[in-house]
Amino acid sequence: MQIKNSVVFVTGASRGLGRAFAREALARGAAKVYAGVRNPEGFDEPGIIPVKFDVTDPESVAAAAKFASDTTLLVNNAGIAEVTESLFSVNTEEQSRRFFETNYYGVMRTTSAFQALLPNDGKGGIINVLSDATWSVIPFLAPYAASKAAAWSYTNNARAVLKERDIQVVALHVGLMDTDLTKAFDAPKSSPADVVRQTFDALESGESEVLADAGTRALKQTLSAKVPAYIDPAAR
Template identity: 75%
Template sequence: MKIANSVVFVTGASRGLGLAFAREALARGAAKVYAGVRNPAGFNEPGIVPIALDVTDAASVEAAAKAAPDVTVLVNNAGIAEVTGSPLAHEAEAHARRVFETNYYGVMRVTRAFEPALPGDGRGGIVNVLSDVTWRTVPMLAPYAASKAAAWSFTNTLRAQLKTRNIGVVGLHVGFVDTDLTKDFDVPKASPVDVVRQAFDALEANESEVLADEGSRTLKATLSLPVPAYIDPAVLEGK
């Protein structure tokens, strides 16, 4: 499939990686690009059509799907993260419920609403934005990591489910991306433009997964080791 002449819908597209997805789709010649945003009135990007969307609200998701019935490519980008002191912290359960509503159930809701209209002639595709923290042990991000691990599992099952309809499903794994949300973190960050290009390239090439930065590639490579990095992070240091 090709992004050119497709109709693309991107969730969480008001800024950051989502906005980069919308802009890149337009640059690749998409016939139409929808931006799923909480506040359409505050969105002003030439050539991109804003659609009101709150992925935690089933009615909002259904309304968005009805407002954009011609979508051929769906990008599930909307996501949130919260820092928890410990996976056993008192507030961890509440954090987990909030992030799962967006990062897991949100992906399920949006996909369920848009999937019936996706074409089954090779033009249909879905990109799910995941995270390298699925395979990384970070206690303060335990709820977020769990939500992304669940989304990864859903993505893999969805790919198998939609294979008979000839709809491609790409799982995008990446660590920190250089956006406003990560500006206060002094860590290596991937370029949002580069990440988006890799994701769309993979979708166009009928590939299933993107490891968009060195950290994700290194982590994935440890999964087949007797002691992978998610069990002993020291593996990443060659210890």
């Protein structure tokens, strides 16, 4: 599908990657861009329509889908992440539930609410923002990685089902990006604007997957190895 003349709904669009998706969609000629945000009053982006939205609240998701019923492209970007104290900490289960509620169930309920709105003529699509943590061994991010791994599996199954309606589903796999979410990490980071450009280019080229940085591409290549990176991190 093409971004030009499409109607785009981006979740988690108040900052970072989500805002970059909304801005780039507008720059590429989208007819309308909705920004799903928790606080519409604090959102000020010319030409972009803020919509009160919380992926953890089914009523909020349903109301947003009703309001933005002309959506042709859904970008599931909303997500949370934080460092885990210990893989075996008493707090890890509660933390994992919060991650799954947003990063997995949020994607599920938003996709379920919006998929019926999307056109069946090759002009509808969904982009799901995933993570290279899915294929990594990073104990202090284990609960987060598990939620993204679940979202990856859901994305692959949704793609198979929606293909019957000629709706494109693109999975974006990416490592650290230069956003507020990762400011505490001292490591190489991708530009959100560059990641968005790659993703929209892939969508418009009919691709199903984006590996947005060198580290992610290296990780993916190990999946078929005898000893992949998710077993031996040194294989990366």
